[in-house]
Amino acid sequence: MPKTIDEQIAILMQGTTYGSQELRDAMEQALRERLKEAEEAGRPLKVYLGVDPSTTDLHLGHTVPMQKLRQFQELGHDCTFLIGNFTSLIGDPSDKDKTRPQLTPEEVKLNAQTYADQAFKILNRDKTRIRYNADWLSSLSFADVINLASNFTVQQFLARENFAQRQDANEPIFMHELFYALMQGYDAVAQETDVQIGGTDQLFNIVTAGRKLQQAFGQNAQVAVIVPILPGTDGTVKMSKSLGNHIAIELSPEDMYGKVMSLPDHVMVPFFELVTRYGPMQVAEIKAGLESGDLHPRDVKMELGREIVSIFHGNDAAQEAEQHFKRVFQRGKLPEDMAEYCVDEPVRIVDIMAETELTPSKSQARRLIQQGAVRLDDERITDIHAEVSSGGERILQVGKRRFLRLICS
Numbered sequence: 163m164p165k166t167i168d169e170q171i172a173i174l175m176q177g178t179t180y181g182s183q184e185l186r187d188a189m190e191q192a193l194r195e196r197l198k199e200a201e202e203a204g205r206p207l208k209v210y211l212g213v214d215p216s217t218t219d220l221h222l223g224h225t226v227p228m229q230k231l232r233q234f235q236e237l238g239h240d241c242t243f244l245i246g247n248f249t250s251l252i253g254d255p256s257d258k259d260k261t262r263p264q265l266t267p268e269e270v271k272l273n274a275q276t277y278a279d280q281a282f283k284i285l286n287r288d289k290t291r292i293r294y295n296a297d298w299l300s301s302l303s304f305a306d307v308i309n310l311a312s313n314f315t316v317q318q319f320l321a322r323e324n325f326a327q328r329q330d331a332n333e334p335i336f337m338h339e340l341f342y343a344l345m346q347g348y349d350a351v352a353q354e355t356d357v358q359i360g361g362t363d364q365l366f367n368i369v370t371a372g373r374k375l376q377q378a379f380g381q382n383a384q385v386a387v388i389v390p391i392l393p394g395t396d397g398t399v400k401m402s403k404s405l406g407n408h409i410a411i412e413l414s415p416e417d418m419y420g421k422v423m424s425l426p427d428h429v430m431v432p433f434f435e436l437v438t439r440y441g442p443m444q445v446a447e448i449k450a451g452l453e454s455g456d457l458h459p460r461d462v463k464m465e466l467g468r469e470i471v472s473i474f475h476g477n478d479a480a481q482e483a484e485q486h487f488k489r490v491f492q493r494g495k496l497p498e499d500m501a502e503y504c505v506d507e508p509v510r511i512v513d514i515m516a517e518t519e520l521t522p523s524k525s526q527a528r529r530l531i532q533q534g535a536v537r538l539d540d541e542r543i544t545d546i547h548a549e550v551s552s553g554g555e556r557i558l559q560v561g562k563r564r565f566l567r568l569i570c571s
Contacts, residue, residue, distance in 0.1 A: 165237055167197045173233055176442045177435035179362060179390045185369070193385045196356050207356040209234045210242040212295070212349055214250040215273030216265065220280045221408035222470070223392040223401035226436045227359045228284040230389055234357070235289045243281055244349060245274045248296035252342050283411060283474050298352040299345055310344045313378050314371070319343070322366050347371030350384050357385045364388070392436055397426035415475045419483035422467040427452075427459045430466055438469045488539040489557060503558075505570040508551040511536065511543060511558065514568070520560045535561050 165173070171194055180186040200207050211231045213224070228243075235241045250270045265273075278292055302310075319325060319340050328335055343366060350358055350372040358368050365388055373383035391400040394407025401408045409421045425433065431452070434445050448465075451457030464484060471480040503518055514520075515527035515536070528546045530536050536543045537559040538550070550556060556568040 167194060167201065170197055170237055172442045173237070174230070174387060176445070177230075177390065177432075178388055180386075180388050181362070181365065189386050189388075192383075193357070193387070196382075196385055200356070206239040207234070208240050208242070208354065209357040209359065210244050210293075210349075210353055210355050211359040212244040212246055212249075212346065213277060214246040215270055215277045216250060219403060219410055219412065220277070221401055221403060221410050222437050223394075223408065225284050225411065226389050226392050227361060228281060229437060229439075230359050230387060232284055232286065232439075234359075235286050239357075240291075241285075241289060242291045242293050242353065242355075243278075243285060244293050244295055244353075245277055246346075246349075247271070247274050247294045248299040249342060249345050249349075250274075252338055252345065280411060293353070295345070295349050295352075299348065302348070307341070307344065310348060310375065311341075313374055314344075316340075318370065343367045343371040344375075347375040351375050351379050351381065354381055355384050356382075357387055359387045359389070361389055361391050363391065389436065390432070393429050393432065395421060395424050397429045409470075411474055415471045415479040415483035416486045418474065419467040419471050419480070419487050422470055423463055423487060425463065425466075427463070430459070430462055433466055433470075437473075438466070439473065440469070485539055488541065489555065500565050500567045502567045502569055505550050505568055508549045511538070511548050511550060512546060514550065514558065514566070515560060518566055520558070520564050520566060530560060 171190065174193065175186075175190055178186065178189075180189060196207060209231065211227050213227075231241050231243065247270050250265050250273075251267065274294070281292075282290070320329060320335075325335055327333075346364075346367040350368075354376075358372055360368050365386070368384075368386045368388070373386070376383050393399065394401040394405060395409065396407045399405060399407065403410075409418060413421065422433075431445065431449050434440050434448055440448075448457065448462060452459065452462060467487070468480045468484055471483050475483075501518065503514060505514075512524050512527040512531070515530075516522075516524045521527040521530060527536075531543050531546050531548075534542050534544070538548075539556055540559070550558075550568055550570060554570060556570055558566040558568055560566075
């Protein structure tokens with residue numbers, strides 16, 4: 163069943179941030195009006211996310227706006243993943259306190275291929291249009307660029323926080339850096355977009371440059387959907403490969419799960435909002451459960467780990483990664499000398515406990531399971547009929563001090 167406009171607004175505005183409530187309210191109202199117009203016209207919204215291929219390695223921080231584009235896709239809108247193979251030659255100064263190094267065309271081409279491939283780990287390939295902004299930016303004449311620049315004042319650009327800081331510190335601001343916002347703004351004009359998605363570092367480029375240029379060309383100003391910058395594994399500064407606090411999307415399932423489990427508790431809710439497939443109600447339930455104490459932070463973090471690994475590697479890999487983490491995590495508490503038991507075929511845990519004298523009888527084994535005193539790989543066993551059949555090495559724990567290593571073929 164199609165989502166109502168209110169339902170779409172709840173999903174699409176989840177996790178967004180604008181720096182001011184006034185701007186957020188204005189963008190939400192504009193999105194509501196645009197959704198209504200599109201519904202009445204029987205057409206989807208034209209939505210795009212632009213990325214500059216500045217590196218070959220993507221991390222979870224890069225996927226935050228991609229997840230938002232995926233939400234638009236799932237709601238049936240027309241979505242474009244725009245690769246800035248021309249703007250990359252300039253270098254986005256938006257989040258920099260110094261001039262960004264300019265890439266060569268060869269570097270941009272290589273990185274662009276990587277971005278397109280990795281983007282489909284998040285986006286629906288069948289519902290995604292891939293475009294490159296060199297298709298229109300490379301053909302602009304110098305007169306065209308002058309015309310674009312005539313819509314802005316130097317003061318507007320110098321008022322930007324990063325430029326203002328560089329000016330105060332007597333750091334150089336090069337002319338080509340001012341052109342970047344013009345180029346990105348023209349991307350919106352060339353595509354006649356209804357909505358552009360971007361991070362908070364793109365607020366000026368999307369709201370000031372993009373909307374203003376669209377109006378100058380007689381188009382309706384696009385709606386800006388702005389998402390936060392994802393914190394890194396330290397929970398404080400933004401996720402960045404250069405800072406070493408990133409979670410690369412090409413990590414193995416085990417390493418990715420382990421990285422998620424290293425996150426501080428206070429960033430779990432933002433991660434659920436920004437990099438998972440959870441809807442507003444699911445996130446609200448998790449937040450309420452953590453605040454009330456009904457949910458244990460470790461259990462919530464394990465759920466987050468399963469979800470993130472599942473996005474990039476599938477459900478089976480997520481389950482295996484969790485079991486791996488439990489085994490490794492628990493080994494730090496294991497005694498050096500531990501009895502072993504070989505499992506060649508499915509066998510009930512109750513039978514193992516009695517046979518290896520972890521308990522004096524099967525009836526005692528069943529009682530301990532019912533009391534929650536038995537764990538397999540640090541996961542409580544509640545079914546007295548539970549079996550062990552495969553999975554490599556497993557650890558069976560009874561009470562606090564009795565352990566058995568299960569060697570499963």
